[in-house]
Amino acid sequence: MSRKQMHLATILSNGLGLPYAWLEPQVDPADYANIHALVRYAKAAERGKLDFIFLGDFLAQSQRSEAHAPGQTLEPTVVATAIALATDRIGIVNTVSTTFEKPYNIARVLKTLDVVSGGRMGWNAITTSAPHAAANFGRAIDDRETRYAQADEVIQIVQALWGSWQEDAWIADKNARRFTDLSKIAPVNLRGTYASSRGPLEIPPSKQGQPVMAHAGASPHSHALAGRYADILISEVFTIDEARHQRESLRRAATAAGRNPDDIKFFAGVIPTIAATPAEALARRGRLVEPDIIQQVHYLGRLIGLPLGPDDLDTPLSAAQLSAARANPGDPRSFRALEVAREGWTVREVLHHAVIDFHPAPIGPPEVVADHMQEWFEAGAADGFWVTPDIYADGMDAFVDGVVPLLQQRGQFRTEYEGETLRDNLGIDHQYGLRQPHSKP
Incomplete structure (x- = not known):
C-alpha cells in the first residue's frame, strides 16, 4: 500500500501578497492588476505539482488605508480562464457566492470553465455575510439560517443542471443526422423557496464530469453544508488541536449526511516567510x-x-x-x-513573528516550513495545506523550489501529477449531477 501523502494548494488574490508586500523593492505595484503576473505564479505552482490554485473573492471594498493594498482585484472567473489556458495539470478552485449569484449562471460559467480547462475546475460555494457586499447588489444581508438554506438550494440546482446533459447524450452521428440524443438532455424543473431553474444546461461533461465542490468556513452551518456537498474544506485554524477539532467536526457532518468522511479533504492555511537564515x-x-x-x-x-x-x-x-x-x-x-x-x-x-496573522506563519529557511507542514500532517490535523506566499514576486518560487523538494524527499508529497484532472490529483471519486438523492428544494 502506498504511503498517504499531503495535498498542496496556493491562493492567488491581489497579485502582490500580504497587504504591504507592494512596498518591497522586488515588487512591481502594477502586478495588482497584471494578469500575466498571476499566470506566472500559477505556472510556478504547477511546476511544484500543487493540486490547485484557490481564487478567493470578496464582493466589496477591502482596502483599510492608503498604504494597505486591497485583498482582491481581478474578477476570479476571468483569472481562472487565463490560468486554465496557460497551464495543463494544476486545478483551479473558483469562489462564487450562493447569496448573490443565480444557479443557472453559476452552473453555466463553471461547467464551461471545467470543459475549457480539461476537467480542472472546482467551485468554492460560499455564503456572503458582509453588509457592504450586499449593498453592492442593492440588498440587505439575510440571517445565517436563510443564507445557508439558500446555499443548499443553489448547490442542488447547480449540480442538477450539471447533470442535465447526460454523459452519453452527445452522439455526433453525421450519417444518422443525430447531434445528440435529446431524451438524455432534460430540464431539471427545480423550484425552491430561494432559487429555481428549469434547465437543461447544454454543456457536455468535462474530462472529470463536472467541477469539484469546495467550501470555506468553520461554523457548524459551514460544516453541515460541506458535509453534504464538499470534496474540499478550506479552513482557518491556528493550532494543531484546533485543526483536529475542526476536521473531526467536518467528518461527523459528512457521516451524518451519509457520506464517507474520508471523501472530504481538509485544508489548513499557512503563510510562510522563507529566507536563507x-x-x-x-x-x-x-x-x-x-x-x-x-x-x-x-x-x-x-x-x-x-x-x-x-x-x-x-x-x-x-x-x-x-x-x-x-x-x-x-x-x-x-x-x-x-x-x-x-x-x-x-x-x-x-x-x-506574525503571531496575530489569521494562519500559522512558519518563518525561516525552507526546512522550517516543511517541518511545520509535516508535523501537522502526521498529527492528523490536515489532509493538505493552502499556502499564501507573503510576497508573490519571490515567495511563490521560494516555496516551490525550496519547500516542495524537501516534502518530496521525505515522501510527504507527490513528484508527478496522478492524472489530468483535479479529481484525479485529489483522489476524488467521479460525480455527475447531484451527489446523492436529495429532496427537491
Whole structure:
C-alpha cells in the first residue's frame, strides 16, 4: 500500500501578497492588476505539482488605508480562464457566492470553465455575510439560517443542471443526422423557496464530469453544508488541536449526511516567510508587520492579558509581566504569542513573528516550513495545506523550489501529477449531477 501523502494548494488574490508586500523593492505595484503576473505564479505552482490554485473573492471594498493594498482585484472567473489556458495539470478552485449569484449562471460559467480547462475546475460555494457586499447588489444581508438554506438550494440546482446533459447524450452521428440524443438532455424543473431553474444546461461533461465542490468556513452551518456537498474544506485554524477539532467536526457532518468522511479533504492555511537564515526571514516578515505595529501591540496585550502599548515595543516582557501573562482561551493565536514572548524576544519581535496573522506563519529557511507542514500532517490535523506566499514576486518560487523538494524527499508529497484532472490529483471519486438523492428544494 502506498504511503498517504499531503495535498498542496496556493491562493492567488491581489497579485502582490500580504497587504504591504507592494512596498518591497522586488515588487512591481502594477502586478495588482497584471494578469500575466498571476499566470506566472500559477505556472510556478504547477511546476511544484500543487493540486490547485484557490481564487478567493470578496464582493466589496477591502482596502483599510492608503498604504494597505486591497485583498482582491481581478474578477476570479476571468483569472481562472487565463490560468486554465496557460497551464495543463494544476486545478483551479473558483469562489462564487450562493447569496448573490443565480444557479443557472453559476452552473453555466463553471461547467464551461471545467470543459475549457480539461476537467480542472472546482467551485468554492460560499455564503456572503458582509453588509457592504450586499449593498453592492442593492440588498440587505439575510440571517445565517436563510443564507445557508439558500446555499443548499443553489448547490442542488447547480449540480442538477450539471447533470442535465447526460454523459452519453452527445452522439455526433453525421450519417444518422443525430447531434445528440435529446431524451438524455432534460430540464431539471427545480423550484425552491430561494432559487429555481428549469434547465437543461447544454454543456457536455468535462474530462472529470463536472467541477469539484469546495467550501470555506468553520461554523457548524459551514460544516453541515460541506458535509453534504464538499470534496474540499478550506479552513482557518491556528493550532494543531484546533485543526483536529475542526476536521473531526467536518467528518461527523459528512457521516451524518451519509457520506464517507474520508471523501472530504481538509485544508489548513499557512503563510510562510522563507529566507536563507532565520534572521533574514524574521526581518522580511517584520517589514510586512511594521505598518500595523501600533494596532497590533494593543491587540497582543489583549491576547495575553497584559496592558501593552507602543512604549513596550522595544523591550522583552519582564519576569513579572510573563508571570502575570495568560493566554486567552477564546483565541488560539494567544498560545503561540505567549510561547514566542517567553523566548525572550522584544515585543516588536514577537509581533514580527506574525503571531496575530489569521494562519500559522512558519518563518525561516525552507526546512522550517516543511517541518511545520509535516508535523501537522502526521498529527492528523490536515489532509493538505493552502499556502499564501507573503510576497508573490519571490515567495511563490521560494516555496516551490525550496519547500516542495524537501516534502518530496521525505515522501510527504507527490513528484508527478496522478492524472489530468483535479479529481484525479485529489483522489476524488467521479460525480455527475447531484451527489446523492436529495429532496427537491
